[in-house]
Amino acid sequence: MKFVDEAYIDIVAGDGGAGCVSFRHEKYKEFGGPNGGDGGRGGHVFAVADPSLNTLVDFRFSRRHEAKRGQHGMGSDMFGAAGDDITLRMPVGTIITDAETGEVLYELLTPGEQIMIAKGGDGGFGNMRYKSAINRAPRQKTPGWPGERKNLKLELKVLADVGLLGMPNAGKSTLISAISNARPKIADYPFTTLHPNLGVVRVGPEQSFVVADVPGLIEGASEGAGLGHLFLRHLQRTRLLLHIVDMAPFDESVDPVVQARAIAAELKKYDPKLYAKPRWLVLNKLDMIDADARATRVKDFIRRFRYKGPVFEISALTHEGCEQLVKAVYQHIKAQQVQEQPSLEVDPRFTGGQTD
Structure with a gap:
């Protein structure tokens, strides 16, 4: 296996799903009211220190890593499902730096250590969130929040005494x-x-x-x-x-x-x-x-x-x-x-x- 101790990657956390505008439509329920659910959150991006790895070669040929977006809200009070998270396995001793500013963000120094390097966006609100005594039939909803996007530099410094x-x-x-x-x-x-x-x-x-x-x-x-x-x-x-x-x-x-x-x-x-x-x-x-x-x-x-x-x-x-x-x-x-x-x-x- 080729030894690689430096790599650049782009990570994208999932966007949150949009909220839903929906009303109950049932027989004999003339004023059913709003039942639009919230959107699901986007998937997070995690990094975990894997003691079985000793090189960053996997990231040399696979640069972009993107988590799934959250599902949109639906009617009948149904919230959207959260997007799937992704976990990037890195060698112990990896330093994660912001490629644009040069700021050191994280260091993986302990085997099995797991950190979140990009947070998924929160889901938007459905119209059921806006129901009130004076607003019985709200039609408001919000889109999901975007997930974090980062350009990162990975640098491996082996841990030795x-x-x-x-x-x-x-x-x-x-x-x-x-x-x-x-x-x-x-x-x-x-x-x-x-x-x-x-x-x-x-x-x-x-x-x-x-x-x-x-x-x-x-x-x-x-x-x-x-x-x-x-x-x-x-x-x-x-x-x-x-x-x-x-x-x-x-x-x-x-x-x-x-x-x-x-x-x-x-x-x-x-x-x-x-x-x-x-x-x-x-x-x-x-x-x-x-x-x-x-x-x-x-x-x-x-x-x-x-x-x-x-x-x-x-x-x-x-x-x-x-x-x-x-x-x-x-x-x-x-x-x-x-x-x-x-x-x-x-x-x-x-x-x-x-x-x-």
């Missing part, structure tokens, strides 16, 4: 396949990853987190070079970024420090808030470096890169160091979740305290 970033062929796909259930395409050439991949990392019973792998960045990505800048939005909701560095590039003239600095610079150009997120350094492919020279090369990299945060030395291919990385990441995410929980104020009467 951890995001992987780095140069193409740095080993991000190999790492996510080593620590999670994701099975992305892996090859020995750059830009193997063409769309984000999500994987669930199991640390223990009821202990897990979600990691996202996006296409690799290259220098000039913020100006449109390569593919990575198209998918950086998927890292904006993560709690932690893992900067994967290839310590044994195929081209010996390539300096890993220069590549790492280029990634940091592109990240800052794209979004300063994303750049400010916690970012750990993961030095990969150490299995390809001689054991005697490994410590010296790692120390030289950290010194020249001037990095003072957590550093992990791994080999995604042989899984060396991956277990320690996974445990540290889980502890960091768990600590952040505790900090994000709202503090509950406890009534001092239940803690033995004194009130003023």
Whole structure:
């Protein structure tokens, strides 16, 4: 299935049905009075977050979505039936924006969450509504109200706790396949990853987190070079970024420090808030470096890169160091979740305290 994380759609809620002008015509009922019913309301348009979806491809080829109008009112006090609602299934993490104003209208962040994105019009009143002591035979009625019409932009930002970033062929796909259930395409050439991949990392019973792998960045990505800048939005909701560095590039003239600095610079150009997120350094492919020279090369990299945060030395291919990385990441995410929980104020009467 093609990965699509942006789409434009037109939605139209149903119009309300018109009210009816009618009078009772029965034998021996000379003055039967009005009995025109109201029109039915138009159908609503709902959006629901479906955890089984991970792309907006369905909306790329089906742009207009229109609910049914309400039925008109009828005689004999019969109201019109309401128009059928329609429900649009969208991936969890979808942002719904007004395409004309750019205003964010809704965000689908919880699986199964359902919201009304366009309200159907109310039905019109029939003439039975206008009967009064001085107006025994009203002939007034009202048309139904029009349903809402909107031009919307859909943007998908995947929900993940951890995001992987780095140069193409740095080993991000190999790492996510080593620590999670994701099975992305892996090859020995750059830009193997063409769309984000999500994987669930199991640390223990009821202990897990979600990691996202996006296409690799290259220098000039913020100006449109390569593919990575198209998918950086998927890292904006993560709690932690893992900067994967290839310590044994195929081209010996390539300096890993220069590549790492280029990634940091592109990240800052794209979004300063994303750049400010916690970012750990993961030095990969150490299995390809001689054991005697490994410590010296790692120390030289950290010194020249001037990095003072957590550093992990791994080999995604042989899984060396991956277990320690996974445990540290889980502890960091768990600590952040505790900090994000709202503090509950406890009534001092239940803690033995004194009130003023």
